[in-house]
Amino acid sequence: MTTSKDQHTLHVDVSKRTEFSRSSLNRLRGSGRIPAVVYGGGSDGISIHVEEKQLAKVARTGRSELFDLHIEGGGSFPVLIKEMQRRNGKVTHVDFQKVSKNKPIRVRVPLVYTGTAEGTKIGGILQVQATELEVEGLPDALPAGLEVDVTSLNTGDKLIAANVTLPGGITLVGGEDELLASVVLPRLAEAEGEAENDSTEAGAADAAGDTGDK
Known part of the structure; x- marks a missing residue:
């Protein structure tokens, strides 16, 4: 919508x-x-x-x-x-x-998430990975925003770009499998955060090592 x-x-x-x-x-x-x-x-x-x-x-x-x-x-x-x-x-x-009103253009349109994900009612966490979606169309047809209903998302479910309903005359620019949001269990969310921190720290250590060798 x-x-x-x-x-x-x-x-x-x-x-x-x-x-x-x-x-x-x-x-x-x-x-x-x-x-x-x-x-x-x-x-x-x-x-x-x-x-x-x-x-x-x-x-x-x-x-x-x-x-x-x-x-x-x-x-x-x-x-x-x-x-x-x-x-x-x-x-x-x-x-x-x-x-030009007669020439298609590409823009990033804001995503407006609505509803309460079903998985959050049993302790899941809604993680939003994207707040905009790149689309193409004639200027007059471009939406001011795209509403995305997350109500049906349960734990383990993912919402991708292909799930977003686009208005007539508007096409998706990026990949249909682009991840927009997901519902994960607290432990998984914590583990993902720790893995991301470990990766960042490892990268910093490698960079420091490279500098020391020079």
Whole structure:
């Protein structure tokens, strides 16, 4: 199941950025605006800045959400959020990606796990290995998120990418056997954690040994 999308295309108003010094960036952020760049469309990146409140109304819908970017004096075109840089929990910079509504693109869509795994009722532990899934499709068809119901998972059960129902026109990019989540018994979960720690420590010891030989 996919999470719902707004039936009306969202839009964000931005302005071109003409100053690039550190002090000008600090002034922008201090005034509630975020520096950003627009990539794609066969042209060089366009430096812009966007109001925090304007960004918030699209950022919270998920990175795969398509919306129109209105550049003051520079026209309007559809974009996706490609990347957001954060510092101390606050967004400090944004990369937007121009898209063509008639050309399929690849994006990583958030996975929204729902329900209570059956195995957890008898002491099992739900382990989530993936929070996103890479898919491909036309921009207008991309879901804001993919709901994954874990209710039927019992101890020893695994949820893989092939188990996720994709909307029409959307295809999976990675392997169908990609592990997304599983339910394990506490002892097994503890053993897996110890094995991972032992592997990390062994790797560190090997690296230290290699350094000593040189």
